[in-house]
Amino acid sequence: xxxxxxxxxxxxxxxxxxxxxxxxxxxxxxxxxxxxxxxxxxxxxxxxxxxxxxxxxxxxxxxxxxxxxxxxxxxxxxxxxxxxxxxxxxxxxxxxxxxxxxxxxxxxxxxxxxxxxxxxxxxxxxxxxxxxxxxxxxx
Numbered sequence: 001x002x003x004x005x006x007x008x009x010x011x012x013x014x015x016x017x018x019x020x021x022x023x024x025x026x027x028x029x030x031x032x033x034x035x036x037x038x039x040x041x042x043x044x045x046x047x048x049x050x051x052x053x054x055x056x057x058x059x060x061x062x063x064x065x066x067x068x069x070x071x072x073x074x075x076x077x078x079x080x081x082x083x084x085x086x087x088x089x090x091x092x093x094x095x096x097x098x099x100x101x102x103x104x105x106x107x108x109x110x111x112x113x114x115x116x117x118x119x120x121x122x123x124x125x126x127x128x129x130x131x132x133x134x135x136x137x138x139x
Contacts, residue, residue, distance in 0.1 A: 029083050056100045118133050
């Protein structure tokens with residue numbers, strides 16, 4: 001996962017900056033997911049709204065994308081924020097308790113008996129990725 005995250009961030013950085021830009025105005029940062037609202041079961045052929053929440057760290061942090069990686073019946077999910085550098089044009093305020101809530105649609109289209117969701121929650125003291133793992137059976 002670390003290599004995939006690093007490659008994704010590097011690619012996003014290259015795509016977002018011109019070659020002549022020696023002063024980038026932002027960078028990308030993965031933000032831990034704090035809370036999930038997900039059904040207890042899925043039904044084949046249905047579409048479900050999955051809600052997730054994360055803390056917005058500053059007024060310079062803005063939602064950019066959702067990292068979503070399917071592999072067999074496992075789905076790895078992480079929030080990517082675009083973080084603007086503070087400079088003479090942008091002033092950042094640190095936020096301590098502002099929670100952002102978003103959703104994504106999940107289509108149950110394959111013949112798996114269950115789906116395993118791995119919601120990224122940050123890196124532990126040993127430098128390893130930590131996940132909130134939720135398995136949802138398909139009926």
